[in-house]
Amino acid sequence: MIVGHLKDLSAIAASVRGHKKILALGCGGCVTVCRSGGAAEAEDLTREISHPRHHAGIPPVLTTATIERQCERDIVRDFLKLPEGTDAILSLACGAGVQIVADVFDPLPVIPALSTTFLGGADEPGVWREKCRGCGDCLLTRTGGICPIALCAKSLLHGPCGGSRGGHCEVGGDTECAWAKIYARLERQGRLDLLEQPVAVRDWRCAGGAGPREHRRTGVELRFGKT
Amino acid sequence: MKSGGNLEAVLVAGHFAVTGELGPPRGSNVDAVRKKAAPLKGMVDAVNITDNQTAVVRMSSWATSLICIQEGLEPNYQMVCRDRNRLAMQADILGASALGIRNMLALSGDHQSFGDHPKCKGVFDIDSIQLINMVKTMRDESKFLSGEAIDGPPRLFIGAAANPFGEPFEFRVHRLAKKVAAGADFIQTQCIYNMEKFGRFIDMANDMGLTQKVHILAGITPLKSLPMAKYMATSVPGMDVPEALIKRIEGVDKKKRADEGIKIACEQIQELREMKGVAGIHLMAIEWEHKVPEIVERAGLLPRPKVAPPPPQPPAGEA
Numbered sequence: 001m002i003v004g005h006l007k008d009l010s011a012i013a014a015s016v017r018g019h020k021k022i023l024a025l026g027c028g029g030c031v032t033v034c035r036s037g038g039a040a041e042a043e044d045l046t047r048e049i050s051h052p053r054h055h056a057g058i059p060p061v062l063t064t065a066t067i068e069r070q071c072e073r074d075i076v077r078d079f080l081k082l083p084e085g086t087d088a089i090l091s092l093a094c095g096a097g098v099q100i101v102a103d104v105f106d107p108l109p110v111i112p113a114l115s116t117t118f119l120g121g122a123d124e125p126g127v128w129r130e131k132c133r134g135c136g137d138c139l140l141t142r143t144g145g146i147c148p149i150a151l152c153a154k155s156l157l158h159g160p161c162g163g164s165r166g167g168h169c170e171v172g173g174d175t176e177c178a179w180a181k182i183y184a185r186l187e188r189q190g191r192l193d194l195l196e197q198p199v200a201v202r203d204w205r206c207a208g209g210a211g212p213r214e215h216r217r218t219g220v221e222l223r224f225g226k227t
Numbered sequence: 228m229k230s231g232g233n234l235e236a237v238l239v240a241g242h243f244a245v246t247g248e249l250g251p252p253r254g255s256n257v258d259a260v261r262k263k264a265a266p267l268k269g270m271v272d273a274v275n276i277t278d279n280q281t282a283v284v285r286m287s288s289w290a291t292s293l294i295c296i297q298e299g300l301e302p303n304y305q306m307v308c309r310d311r312n313r314l315a316m317q318a319d320i321l322g323a324s325a326l327g328i329r330n331m332l333a334l335s336g337d338h339q340s341f342g343d344h345p346k347c348k349g350v351f352d353i354d355s356i357q358l359i360n361m362v363k364t365m366r367d368e369s370k371f372l373s374g375e376a377i378d379g380p381p382r383l384f385i386g387a388a389a390n391p392f393g394e395p396f397e398f399r400v401h402r403l404a405k406k407v408a409a410g411a412d413f414i415q416t417q418c419i420y421n422m423e424k425f426g427r428f429i430d431m432a433n434d435m436g437l438t439q440k441v442h443i444l445a446g447i448t449p450l451k452s453l454p455m456a457k458y459m460a461t462s463v464p465g466m467d468v469p470e471a472l473i474k475r476i477e478g479v480d481k482k483k484r485a486d487e488g489i490k491i492a493c494e495q496i497q498e499l500r501e502m503k504g505v506a507g508i509h510l511m512a513i514e515w516e517h518k519v520p521e522i523v524e525r526a527g528l529l530p531r532p533k534v535a536p537p538p539p540q541p542p543a544g545e546a
Contacts, residue, residue, distance in 0.1 A: 154349065154354070158354055160393060161390075162393040163393065163465045164394050165393070165394055198356070201357050
């Protein structure tokens with residue numbers, strides 16, 4: 001899922017300065033699951049940002065709403081009704097959601113309350129960790145289901161660098177060495193031979209190097225048959 | 228000959244090679260380079276010129292290499308994958324060769340979080356093994372990474388690094404094998420303090436036939452002091468300093484610790500000269516360049532061999 005975290009309240013308060021009637025808009029998608037931008041968080045944020053301690057003058061009036069997904073133009077257009085007089089939307093969605101909402105309500109200002117951080121998974125209750133960088137050419141087949149692009153600090157492709165010690169990365173802290181994990185898993189799988197193969201220089205265009213990427217649904221006829 | 232350089236000639240002739248190391252200054256101070264270069268002249272067969280080592284900005288490796296050539300030293304131009312993409316790399320490789328640089332060391336590079344610009348974007352477009360292969364293809368097939376033809380291929384003796392003390396230990400020799408397969412002509416290892424473990428690494432390299440294909444230079448960094456020994460043991464990624472060595476430095480009078488460090492280095496060098504599969508040493512006297520003459524003298528590595536450079540070969544693709 002897409003993971004994001006709430007910006008500092010002082011930064012959010014500064015970013016809504018000058019607006020009088022704001023809709024705090026939660027998203028029912030990924031950020032609800034990672035507990036940073038769903039209905040409950042939108043309610044909490046509304047209460048906080050309405051408080052006079054964040055504002056030099058009269059605090060803005062905030063109302064709250066949450067829709068199923070802010071990242072779908074149809075849903076936003078058909079189901080989101082703005083309260084009369086709304087002069088800004090404070091979106092708790094990921095960057096994709098913020099941009100769709102901004103397009104639909106153009107030119108109304110849409111302000112992000114979150115910083116979108118990564119594509120991740122919940123490793124344990126309440127802890128989400130980065131797993132994927134969306135590089136567009138998945139190589140998990142040969143790395144034991146552990147991604148060196150996202151999880152190696154240098155995105156190396158040919159095994160651990162000299163800084164790998166005790167299963168940890170040279171960048172320090174608790175950072176695990178992705179290649180140590182890959183090695184250990186391939187060893188358990190009896191597939192260390194996969195590490196012998198040279199990996200070709202990558203085509204970073206599919207990782208976004210050639211500009212914004214697009215995905216179009218294909219194979220509709222295959223799946224549903226010709227009508 | 229692949230490069231026409233001195234290091235290649237020394238190694239091909241079967242001499243026990245010695246390479247040194249010179250860290251460029253944090254500025255455009257040419258005299259600082261000359262001062263460090265002077266004591267190395269005639270003491271080493273080539274000198275590594277580091278490339279923004281520990282991710283700290285310094286005078287560029289190729290520029291410092293050229294100053295070293297002016298000073299009569301053969302440079303080993305280092306290049307890391309952290310700071311440039313494949314276009315910049317290939318451009319610099321061509322320029323380095325054009326201006327007379329004959330050796331190049333291909334490295335991943337320390338992570339940018341260690342350096343003076345921790346907020347920067349690490350490039351890592353290609354990794355060190357891919358870089359080795361890119362230089363080899365440029366040199367031997369006269370082709371860019373794109374497959375397009377090069378007008379005048381670079382002539383470089385290609386080096387790579389190996390850390391026998393990184394983990395997993397069993398994989399290290401296989402990573403070395405990948406570098407050899409990619410096209411490395413010589414290898415310089417991480418600083419060695421754990422001789423027993425290094426011996427096991429070299430045994431494996433011998434068993435796999437790697438030492439027949441590549442010249443391995445064993446990394447030696449004399450310990451200048453007790454704080455340095457402790458720093459190497461605890462704070463440098465991928466380093467293995469046995470406790471006994473620290474105790475030995477600690478056991479001598481504070482004023483004699485630097486000398487004890489040199490003594491240890493000389494003992495290591497003697498042991499390495501007897502070790503099958505070791506083609507030379509890479510002496511990294513960090514910020515201690517002026518001590519290099521004394522170290523190589525005491526280690527019995529002087530005089531350095533004078534090998535007549537072979538006549539230049541026509542570039543690939545020409546008759």
